[in-house]
Each structure stands twice: as structure tokens, then as C-alpha cells.
Amino acid sequence: MIWLPDRTVDHLMAVAGWPEFTSDRYEAIEEIGRGGMGTVYSAFDSALGREVAIKIGNALPSTELQARLTREARVIATLEHPGIVPVHDFGWLADGRPFYVMKRVHGQTLGAVIETDAPPLAERLRIFERVCEAVAFAHAHGIIHRDLKPENVMVGTFGEVMVMDWGIARMRSDQSDRGPAHGGAAVAPRHGIQTNAGTVMGTPGFMPPEQSARAGEVDHRADVYALGALLFMLLTGQPPAQEAGAAGRALERSRGIPAPLKSICRCAMSESPSDRYSSTSSLAADVACFRDRQAVSVHAEGVLERTGRLIRTYQTPILLILAYIVMRALIAFFAAV
DSSP states (O other): OOOOOHHHHHHHHHHHHSOOOSSSSEEEEEEEEEOSSEEEEEEEETTTTEEEEEEEESSSOOHHHHHHHHHHHHHHHHOOOTTBOOEEEEEEOTTSOEEEEEEOOOEEEHHHHHHHTOOOHHHHHHHHHHHHHHHHHHHHTTEEOOOOOGGGEEEETTSOEEEOOOTTOEETTOOTTOOOTTOOOOOOOTTOOOOOTTSOOSOTTTSOHHHHHOGGGOOTHHHHHHHHHHHHHHHHSSOOOSSTTHHHHHHHHOSSSOHHHHHHHHHHTOSSGGGSOSSHHHHHHHHHHHHTTOOOTTOOOOHHHHHHHHHHHTHHHHHHHHHHHHHHHHHHHHHHO
């Protein structure tokens, strides 16, 4: 038996999996991402003269794989929103594997942005609100993402923010992937894959408790939890731990994070879905209130905290009034001398 070096084996696997299209419209350039269900390549679309991204199924053609990738493409095609990558085309390779063509997004994942650039708080909140807008749009169309995490958010070179990878997204009317009757389930790996029916799908740390217990019964509040986990990472620079209550304890220990943002994060990541924000829009609204120096619905302000917020909010008119009072006092003083 001849043993081949790992590098040689990896090369042979890459060559074997390289896409062969049935027409000469698309030419694959390089692999730019790989997940449990598919691999994404940058490619050139000769018909329109532009660079695109193409997602191709990893495994040999099967009815289940074709159905899953077709379903993902149709979900994304349904969601025509600036914050969701558009689908341009769908087809099959010469070897029978399905693929779909989408916009090529240049930039970094949100995780890479947090690790390398460390943008100021205002910029991080702007990104978060853009993610919330895209997710709220999906919820309005009855679609739950179920795998929101920093790796699935792209921040473009011109500041655009796009939610990616809808591979395990679920429509509210879809009952095809309910968990097993007795609650037994296997959690997917860190980067989340689509698995057979009866298996939990998602990413530990960003997945709410009910998703790991009964994947088929989650609703839009599962995405609210994941958005809270995203906000946690934007605030702390670290992903939330999986243990119950660990995120709340970490927030309490963190210094420099405004108390209203801590309250927003804790509410979004509540263990019970009924204790979370009722919608993604209400979560985003509270973040906008904080940014606009208004009261946050889930945060109980003390007298000093409220006074300080009002002073910051109305700083300019307060300074003008104080300046006027001082000037009048000086005029009265010198007039009396």
C-alpha cells in the first residue's frame, strides 16, 4: 500500500471536487468558503462579464442534497432585500451536483472585523442595526435564519452589511425538520451544518436553548437570541459561552459597556423565549433609542442615570441657558458696582 502525503491527498480532493459546468457561461476561479453542505467559489460570468459567487453541493448528487440546496436558493431568492445576498441563477454540474449563483460580496466577515479593526461602538451598533433590518425582513416573510453568527455576516468594503448562508433557514410552516419525539439530538459542529431530520442545526453559543432541545419547534425568537449573542460579541469582543447564564455574568463583569446595552443584550438572550424581545424590530428599536440617547424599554434607569442621559441629550440648550444665566449675572454684578 502506498501512503500519500496529506498535501497530496488534499490536492486530489480539491481537483476531484472542482466544478465542471455543462456550459461555458461560468468559469470557477478559486474556492472562497466551505461549509457542511456546500462550497463557495468565486467565478466569472461570461454572459454578463462580471464576477459572481457560486455555491455548489459538497457530496455526490442525491435527492436530499438537491432538495436542500434548491430550497436554500429559493429561500434567498424570496428575500429581495439590500441586506441579503441576491441569487442570480440555479443549475446542475456535469456530475449532477446542484449549484446556485449569487452576488460576489467583497469584504470581511463580522468576526474578522471585530478581531482586526475593532471599530468604535457607534459603528458596531450601526452594523448590528443593519443585520436586524435584514433579519426582520426575513421574519416578515415567514423565514427564520437559525444560524446567525459573525461568520454569516459580511461587511463590505463600502460599508454594506449582508446576512449570508441561509442553508438551515426554516419557514414557519415547514415541519420537515422537527426533532425526535423523545428529545434526543446531536448538536452540529461549531460552524453549523444542515443535517438529516431529527438533528439539531445551529452553532453553539449563538443557538438558543430551545433550538438544541427541539429544533423543529423554534420560532423567530430563536433569531432574536442569536442577535443578542451577536450584540454580546460586538460589545465584549468574545463569543458567548454555552453555559446557561454565562453571558449575563460576563456582562456584569465587563467594564466600559453602557448599562442600557447590557440590559438589551440580557433581554435578547433570555433563556425563555417569552422573556425575550417579541420581535427583531423591537430589539433594533431599543438599540436605536440608546444611540439617540432615549430611554430603553428593557432598562430601568435610576434618578442619576436618567439625569445624566437627559443632560447628554440636551447638552447644547443646557449650555446656552447656563451661559445666558452667567452673562445676566455678570451684567447685573457690574451694573451694581
